Amino acid sequence: MIISRHTWAFERGTLWAVELNRQTPSSVPPRLAAVFREAHRESAEFLAAAMCLPQPEPVLRRLAAGRRCFGAWIEGRIAAYGWVSQAAECIGELEREIQLPAGEAYIWDCVTLPPYRRQRLYSALLSHIVARLHGQSVQRVWIGSSLDNRASIRGFANAGFRPVVTLVYARLSELCGLWLIRHRTAPDHLVHAARRALTTGREHWWGPVAVGRLEPAHHLKCVQIEG
Numbered sequence: 001m002i003i004s005r006h007t008w009a010f011e012r013g014t015l016w017a018v019e020l021n022r023q024t025p026s027s028v029p030p031r032l033a034a035v036f037r038e039a040h041r042e043s044a045e046f047l048a049a050a051m052c053l054p055q056p057e058p059v060l061r062r063l064a065a066g067r068r069c070f071g072a073w074i075e076g077r078i079a080a081y082g083w084v085s086q087a088a089e090c091i092g093e094l095e096r097e098i099q100l101p102a103g104e105a106y107i108w109d110c111v112t113l114p115p116y117r118r119q120r121l122y123s124a125l126l127s128h129i130v131a132r133l134h135g136q137s138v139q140r141v142w143i144g145s146s147l148d149n150r151a152s153i154r155g156f157a158n159a160g161f162r163p164v165v166t167l168v169y170a171r172l173s174e175l176c177g178l179w180l181i182r183h184r185t186a187p188d189h190l191v192h193a194a195r196r197a198l199t200t201g202r203e204h205w206w207g208p209v210a211v212g213r214l215e216p217a218h219h220l221k222c223v224q225i226e227g
Contacts, residue, residue, distance in 0.1 A: 009171040011093045014153065015144045015194055016161040020134045026160035027131070030124040032116065034072040034079060038132070043078075047071065050078040050113060070129045072112075072121050080121045082110035082129060091144065094169045095176065095214055098197050103139040110143075110152070122152070126159035142197065162186070164194045171214060178203070178210045 018025070039047050041063055044056035050071070053059065063069070066087060072080040086105045088097045098106050107129060112122045130141055143161055145152040156163075166181040178198065182191050195205075203212030 007173055009095060009169065009176075011167070011169045012147045013093060013144055013167045013169075014147055015142060015164050015167060015198075016156045017143075017164050017190055017194070018130055018141045018159070018161045019139065019190070020130070020141065021139045023160065025131045025134050026127050026158070028120060028123040028127040028158050030072070030121045031119040032074060032079075032121065034074050034121060034124070036070065036072050036125060036128040039069045039071045039078070039081065043071070046078050047081060050081055051111070070125060070132070072116075072125050072128075074116065078113075079116040080110070080112040080125050082125055083108050084129060084133070086138070093146070094167065094178065094198070095171065096178075096198060096200050098142065099199070100142075100197065103137065104197075105133050105138050105141045107141060107143040117151075120158070122155040123158035126155055126161075130159060140193070142194075162190075164190045167198075174213045174215075176203075176212060176214045180208045180210075182208070 041060065044059045044063070047059050047069060048054075048056040051059070059069075062083065066085075068084040070082055070084065071078040084105055084107050086100060088099050089106050089108060090097050091108075100106055107126065110122065110125070126143070133141055143156055144167075145156070147166070162185065163183040164186045165183060168179040168181065170177055180191075180195060180198070199205075199210070200212070202215060203210040
């Protein structure tokens with residue numbers, strides 16, 4: 001989530017979605033016995049340890065701000081976790097917020113701890129989160145990743161997400177541009193929704209490309225978690 005302080009930035013990512021009013025949530029069983037549940041304030045110390053934070057205060061600040069966290073628990077410890085927002089949330093790599101209207105959610109900051117990787121915990125956790133959100137009347141869930149993060153992308157697909165757009169973001173000083181490349185299978189309404197979600201109001205669109213200026217003060221809107 002940390003915004004770049006460099007004079008330039010470049011990122012290639014992908015944005016995926018699952019539409020819960022059009023498809024049934026997937027169920028992915030993990031290869032390890034795990035308990036999936038939402039982490040609340042009483043779990044802040046366990047979650048801080050999983051996130052390699054020395055104190056639970058950053059976790060408590062996120063929870064107090066309305067963000068939610070779900071975890072996979074194995075033998076009393078958090079083996080994997082993922083955060084969920086149902087309001088505007090920062091995408092640090094793209095130096096902008098994703099705008100979420102009512103009925104939409106965004107999954108972010110997901111990690112599987114090293115000893116538990118390659119056990120389908122991530123896919124199982126995503127499917128659990130999606131099922132919980134579906135039961136709470138959420139109709140669309142977004143998730144994104146760098147194009148280089150193949151493990152995350154496999155997890156998206158396993159959990160029933162579908163690719164919507166590839167994102168190419170570049171900035172030199174305050175001048176920035178975002179190029180949305182439509183995935184060949186993405187329907188029109190999802191591509192339009194992705195563009196709406198990523199529009200900042202500080203840019204002008206020319207077809208699939210948005211160009212504008214990054215306001216330095218806008219960086220302060222993103223909550224930064226530092227170990």
